Amino acid sequence: MKLKDVIMLLLLAALWGGSFLFMRIGAPVLGPLVLIELRVLLAGITLVIFALASRHRIHIVHKWWQYLILGASNAALPFTLISFAELRLDAGSAAILNATTPMFTALVAWLWVKDPFTVKKLSGVILGVIGVGILVGWGGSGHGLHLWLPASFSLIAAIFYGIAGVFSSRHFKGEKPMDMAIGQQLGASLILLPFSLAALPHELPSRVVMFSVVGLAVLCTAVAYLFYFALIQSVGPVKTLTVTFLVPVFGVLWGGLFLDEQITVRLIIGLLIILSSVALVANINSKRKGTTSSVAPEN
Template sequence: MNRRAWLLFLLVSFLWGIPYFLIKVAIEDLSPIVVVAGRIAIGALVLIPVAAARGSLAKLRGHTGPVLALSAVHILVPFTLITYGETHISSSLTGLLIAIEPAVIALLMARTEPLNRGRVLGLLVGFAGVAVLVGVDVSGDRWGLLGAAMVLLAALSYAVATILVQRRLSDVPAEALTGATTTISAVILIPFALLALPSEPVGLPAWGALAVLGVFCTAVALLAFYQLIGLAGANRAGLVTYLNPVVAVLLGVLLLDEHLAPSTVAAFALIAAGCWLSTRPSPAPTAPTTPAPVSQPAKVVAGLPSTPGTASDG
């Protein structure tokens, strides 16, 4: 990846590492549906003027189907699943479970990027890490299992969205694409959010968390991520989930007093190792070596060596 791709990678890794903490803060005073609809609506209000100013909204023509699909799999479904999932599990665990996304992308792209032994091993190791993580952290807690299942479905949805952007929407400018998907999602969710508005006063931390979620973790992060897909491809762009959990865990442990057990760290290590193995590029096939032509026996001339360039004896 070039320098710009690396900068986008680091930016998205940070901006998508902090939402889990912010969601936990926001849902203290706001219902999950209000948080989801609010952050998406704020994102749309930021993105649509940017796209209009750049004159890129016209590039959406002819892409209605893929844009609607992307609105569902990259905004509507995962944002809702993650927010409701965090009502049952910690922000740290949420970030760690999302880390399985690169392995899911590798599995979904197996038809175009065949799985070799290393990638298959990576998938097995990564999913074993998820099994350990879920088994240790939420075993016996049916609501915790439900929350974990929601987050894993969100990771699957993110993986589908990443591939969809690369295959069907790579020619659409990022600001037009993000503006359209957030607007569509907001229009769908706002009526439900209006029915769940809080009746009690909402604290400043919740409103602040919602504002940051909308402007930075939605608008800015989506713009950066779609540009990253265009520069680095779906597999590499999905690797932002290597760093997301680190940010999520640090914020959860330091600011929310969430517990981090050694077994959780070990499980994440398995997930990270599995994702790394499953997304490694396949080794390039070695070209068959053409045997050198067998030369005809050289004629021996008196006083000269039989092989050119070889000194004569004595």
Template sequence: MSPSPRRCCWAALPLLGVAPPRGSRAWRAIAMMGLINNVIPFTLIVWAQQTLPSGLASILNATTPLWTVLVAHAFTREERATPGKIAGVLFGFAGVAAMMGADILGGAAAAGVATAAMLAATFSYACAGVFGRRFRAIGVAPMQAALGQVTASAVVMLPLALVIDRPWGLPAPSAATVAAVLGLAGLSTAAAYVLYFRILALAGAVNLVLVTFLIPVSAILLGTLLLDEALAPRHLAGMALIAAGLAAIDGRALAYASRILRS
């Protein structure tokens, strides 16, 4: 976790008139959120993408809502599983099996382990989505939660990065690299997490993570256009099954089709 998102959030606090999080209860919850929503999934995803192409990794990332249905059913009363959500989970896991089955049967152990790491990351995201519901109850605003989460993540990751990566021995980053990091920090992390916690408070964990369905589409297009990556037919079939699962979980498309048939 780069310290840049943390600096972006801290810099925005005076402009928005928001105080930093206070109290041990709030910071304990924030620290746990940073662990399961940043440290664990980011580490697993970065490691897995050394083996998996970006398009396939993004498809696996879209399984987050499937895990969230299961976690929310187990730990909440408001977001219990329905027949449609259960059907969505089954479709989604069928999609995952379609994508990773051939690699396992063919003995591609590295791809199988990387796929498992991606799925573990999405499970961690699901746990974070459900866990983060408590911030509204304990009086932590979205901006405070975003600030605290990236700060806690930076505190954990900075010592590990110094020990493992030894950045002082690496060549200085280019201007393009610095610009990319700043863009990821300011827009894709700091601003995105403010929206994340706001939507979580208003719409719930399951609806929040449905946005991950948009990631495979953009990642596949960008990977194909910019990185010359290609997906096998089974990957496309897996994405179609995951899309069907997400539609079943969301329920609105099925409700609309039902109304059309009745009219």
């Protein structure tokens, strides 16, 4: 990759890693539903403005119901689940758990479209399970007991990302990435709107929370998608998938720097094992393109 591509990859990872920081700040104050509604709505509006400014003709109405499904499976549901998880889970752990997305994508692809499930992928899945167990804690008491429920929310979110990846590969062939991003965000906004209206907070949030919402929507979602598309066009989807290894690193880093989260030995070991599982499952060196080339694998 050229230097500009490496810089863009690092910026994308930093932005997606930052999303866990902003959700950790905003979810306890606004509530997960309102926070994510604001995220997808503002991101969708930002992308529409960019598309109009760049004279891109938005073409999404012809697949309105597919965009609703994509919006639900790749944004509304996983974003909300991660926000619920971060009511009790720290940003770094949530970012690491989200790195299991390629593992679940491989399982979904195997079950849904009979994508070959090799020994390497199976080894990656087993390694991923071990990594999650170390990160959260195996025991029925102490460290792990109160973390397994929020951790399960993060893992279910990763499953939805996997479903969205396979769904998009079957229903959005030939569609422009910008249209997919806009359709996904607006579709997610429509789905979450009635639920978020019923969960509005009783008082205005602080300036820090408001900045977190803007950062989450505009930087970590809209701008991050633009970087993602640029990388897809420049270096291809396989090399772009290496962002999967960097996002949890930035998630842990931002949590430690800005939220004083502890970076423990358990956290580092869990991170390294889960990233090793991602390497086995994603098979980065493979020439075969993954099922998620048109949908962001991490956010």
